[in-house]
Amino acid sequence: MDNDILKVLYSKEQLHEFNVKLAAELKRDYAGKYPLMVCILKGAVLFMTDLVRELDEYVELDFMDVSSYGGGTESSGDVKILKDLDTSVKGRDVIIVEDIVDTGATLVALMKLFETRQANSVKVCSLLDKPSRREEEVQVDYVGVTVPNEFVVGYGLDYAEKYRNLPYIGVLKPEIYSK
């Protein structure tokens, strides 16, 4: 797998630092609130499991599978709910946990949904933010780091379902796409 990577953007150590920083912000804002943290599968799974380990607070975890991408690198523009939450968000303080905010389509759909379901508050915590690709106006309340407009993989992020298990985030060699 490492052989397919052109360059490492964020090492395991840097990712840990982002998690520590974000956890401190969440602790400050959610102390005593017992938020419902919603991991958006599959990309956010590594991020959320590391992030919550840094949070010395009571939280509830749930998972939702929303997909806006096909097999390639471009967004198809529509968002499908593949797996819904087990928990009711009504009256809850929801934190949407994402690996990356790209066009914003996924988040816009989720914000609307949780509003309809009468969450008390909905905030977004994303490890990566890629504002250069934004098509929808969305507020990302907690951001690990802003990334350049490059297709990144690893630490949950895939290309055609591969590379999610890399412990760092990197950029693929161009020949990988042309295969």
Ligand code: PRP
């Ligand atoms: C990716 C990523 C975000 C979303 C961001 O998920 O993990 O959830 O796209 O894109 P957007 O801002 O343009 O909506 P994807 O749909 O590829 O599913 P995955 O997490 O299972 O890879």
Ligand code: MN
């Ligand atoms: Mn995703």
Ligand code: MG
């Ligand atoms: Mg994907």
